Amino acid sequence: MPHVVTQSCVGDGSCVYACPVNCIQPTPDDPSFELAEMLHIDPTTCVDCGACVSACPVDAIKPHARLAPEELAFEAINAAFHREAPPRPLLAPVRPRLLVRDRGEDLRVAIVGSGPAALYAAEEVLTIPGALVSVYERQDRPYGLVHAGVAPDHRRTRRVSRQLDRIRAHPRLTMHLGVEIGRDLTHDRLLERHHAVIYAVGAASDRRLEIPGADLPGVLPATDMVAWYNGVLGADSTPVDLSHRRVVIVGNGNVALDIARILMMDPDALAGSDIAPRALEVLRASRVEEVVVAGRRGPEHAAFTLPELVGLTSTPGVSVRVVPEELAGAPAGPKVDLLRGLGSADGGMGRRITLRFGLTPQRVLGTERVTGIAFARTDAPGGEDLEAGMVVTAIGYRGDPVPALPFDAARGIVPNEDGRVVDPGTGAPLPGTYVAGWAKRGPSGFIGTNKGCSQDTVAALVDDHNAGLLRPVTSRR
Ligand SMILES: Cc1cc2nc3c(=O)[nH]c(=O)nc-3n(C[C@H](O)[C@H](O)[C@H](O)COP(=O)(O)OP(=O)(O)OC[C@H]3O[C@@H](n4cnc5c(N)ncnc54)[C@H](O)[C@@H]3O)c2cc1C
Ligand SMILES: NC(=O)c1ccc[n+]([C@@H]2O[C@H](COP(=O)([O-])OP(=O)(O)OC[C@H]3O[C@@H](n4cnc5c(N)ncnc54)[C@H](OP(=O)(O)O)[C@@H]3O)[C@@H](O)[C@H]2O)c1
Known part of the structure; x- marks a missing residue:
């Protein structure tokens, strides 16, 4: 009984890593992953183990015999994708672990925003032993568009908040709600208290x-x-x-x-x-x-x-x-x-x-x-x-400028190279300053698309840490 990916797929790739036979495509290392409208299970190689079902944060995967009548179309959609997909390796891709140089003190990272990009970045930073994360969210409710955007009748998609709850509950993460960076706290102040700041502020305005x-x-x-x-x-x-x-x-x-x-x-x-x-x-x-x-x-x-x-x-x-x-x-x-x-x-x-x-x-x-x-x-x-x-x-949608950060008004994003915020005049990176999610790429993609995007930003941050480019923390208050 092969399994089938249905409408609520948010494309975070959890199922791909859980699958023992690599039957879910495209995989996050595939260039087409970011543009894919959903992931697809190959019915001819699925071994029906159910590992993907447990891994999916939004209950999007079902055995084909349990599809509701309105979901039956997804059986053909999954199968059709694989008829055209090129052959793939038997094992699912493995994302390389972060290799972090010991610099004698725990890495402290501030993350601005608490949407998917912010929490996926936090999850990645927290894989570093001892690293501490402070999340700053201007609303009194966390998770960005997961609450404020996803349609109220998309109940299964909204369940992704359970995955974000688990990240938030990490003992080395502190969340500060109702704090707007640029109004209640400045960028400089954040950099005094942390080695690096990741802006995951989304794109909250509309295009006119x-x-x-x-x-x-x-x-x-x-x-x-x-x-x-x-x-x-x-x-x-x-x-x-x-x-x-x-x-x-x-x-x-x-x-x-x-x-x-x-x-x-x-x-x-x-x-x-x-x-x-x-x-x-x-x-x-x-x-x-x-x-x-x-x-x-x-x-x-x-x-x-x-x-x-x-x-x-x-x-x-x-x-x-x-x-x-x-x-x-x-x-x-x-x-x-x-x-x-x-x-x-x-x-x-x-x-x-x-x-x-x-x-x-x-x-x-x-x-x-x-x-x-x-x-x-x-x-x-x-x-x-x-x-x-x-x-x-x-x-x-369209991003808004954040005080003290450069802004690309034409694209409505924070100018960056691979997640490092850069001065648009000189192209030089701003020390310790990074961006992830819609504020980095622009307003497109699903909830899960932000996962790989945030992991790439954290990889850039860790490279800079290893190269000794992050400034020391000067205040712990
Ligand atoms: C209407 C709508 C419905 C969607 N539905 C789906 C769906 O069903 N399935 C799906 O997969 N994808 C959906 N998406 C896409 C998905 O929501 C986005 O890919 C994702 O939320 C982007 O994540 P983000 O973290 O970059 O931004 P956001 O989710 O927007 O998070 C940004 C956060 O930063 C905070 N912030 C901003 N500025 C500051 C500041 N200065 N200080 C402190 N905090 C700040 C904001 O309050 C917000 O909480 C939808 C998008 C929209 C617009
Ligand atoms: N359920 C879900 O999974 C879900 C739900 C909501 C949002 N999202 C995701 O969130 C992202 C944002 O979605 P979105 O709907 O805001 O944006 P979008 O997918 O970029 O669509 C924007 C639409 O506006 C049109 N448009 C742009 N400028 C226009 C103009 N001047 N005049 C007339 N039409 C114009 C575009 O047409 P052209 O194509 O011709 O430019 C396009 O049809 C997308 O990646 C989307 O998939 C996902």
């Missing part, structure tokens, strides 16, 4: 949609919508008005799909999840019948991933539809094939999500508040105005 009308009331960035339904402190009063029939979401990444699903699914199915009580109340009174998710490119370039599309199409009580002409000519592939099997938007009644393609936003319509949005066709003449009572921009 630069079109006329984008500032009208009724246009909301995804960051606000997500904070609202996840009950982030202060987001209760976000003006989410659902007293009309249609919402248009600009952008078609996984965040867009999350928002569309939360707006359209049965509120009773959300009750008991981590959704904010105020948001549930507003959703119960919602009159919205259709959410249109508008991508600017063709379906073969959709930013959402296949596992999330599979999950969306099996949301009870919601029909997911397409405009067939917008799929014409798109090359076949798992996503496009699945989209082609969906119903046509013409016949849509009831609660529905319409996935549109090839629409570039031009102008938000309305005078006092939004009444719709005008699109041009991206690769053809013509355009279309869509009526809407609310427009959500889900066009990606």
Whole structure:
């Protein structure tokens, strides 16, 4: 009975290291690992030992006979990947252990942020005997987007917090909640108390949609919508008005799909999840019948991933539809094939999500508040105005500058080389200063993608420690 990886895979690779026959691909040492939409078990070599099931932090792996009806598609998705994957070695890859020179005192590392990148960095530092880690988080709740981003109905994904709890409980880790670096404590002060500081501050702002009308009331960035339904402190009063029939979401990444699903699914199915009580109340009174998710490119370039599309199409009580002409000519592939099997938007009644393609936003319509949005066709003449009572921009996140650190405003990240923060003018590294996660790479990738990213940053830090490049601690207060 082979095992199957399902939708909640966060790609941290724990299963790969647990598997005795290396049947899970891609492996973290493979260049395609970072871009993979999920991991896949080869049904022809799986020995059914279940080691991967215990290793997975989000219960994403199941024996094939125990798949729920809405998960059956993942059996074929896992198998198809392996039909095309090149042959692999029999043994799973082994990550080299950190070799740390003894410098006569325990290594002290401060980590700013407490999201996945921060805690995976902490886990790696704590493999060094005697090393001490202090984590500083500005919110009163830890784990970053695991609480504040992951959708409340994605219960299995949110279970990754149990893995983070285990890292947090390490006796050589101290967590300071409600401390913002740059406001409550300076970078210099941190460097006096630690040999090194790792910034894992994420990318908390939204990318702005630069079109006329984008500032009208009724246009909301995804960051606000997500904070609202996840009950982030202060987001209760976000003006989410659902007293009309249609919402248009600009952008078609996984965040867009999350928002569309939360707006359209049965509120009773959300009750008991981590959704904010105020948001549930507003959703119960919602009159919205259709959410249109508008991508600017063709379906073969959709930013959402296949596992999330599979999950969306099996949301009870919601029909997911397409405009067939917008799929014409798109090359076949798992996503496009699945989209082609969906119903046509013409016949849509009831609660529905319409996935549109090839629409570039031009102008938000309305005078006092939004009444719709005008699109041009991206690769053809013509355009279309869509009526809407609310427009959500889900066009990606963006980092904010951290006081005392350089900032790459074009990319919205902390400029770095392999995790070492560098002065963009000279290219010289800032002593003892490192970056990991979305603040290092930009806002893309799954929770687990940050694990290898943080391990690479810690490897750079240890190299600098071994080379004697870290300054001594001058204060222990
Ligand atoms: C809406 C949304 C849903 C997602 N859903 C999924 C999903 O279902 N599955 C999945 O695998 N991935 C998901 N992701 C991606 C995943 O959440 C990210 O890959 C991951 O959280 C990035 O980790 P990070 O540690 O770099 O940043 P974050 O998780 O953002 O953590 C950064 C932390 O730093 C803190 N911080 C910032 N500045 C300071 C400061 N100056 N001082 C102190 N603390 C500070 C912040 O408060 C925050 O806690 C989602 C992303 C989004 C946006
Ligand atoms: N369940 C999950 O696993 C989950 C859930 C949420 C998020 N995440 C991850 O978190 C990361 C961030 O997700 P995201 O959805 O915020 O970002 P994203 O995947 O980068 O998608 C951004 C979308 O915005 C579009 N866009 C950008 N600029 C635009 C503009 N000016 N006008 C119109 N459209 C524009 C992009 O189109 P183009 O492609 O044409 O640029 C794309 O469709 C992703 O890696 C995602 O997979 C995962």
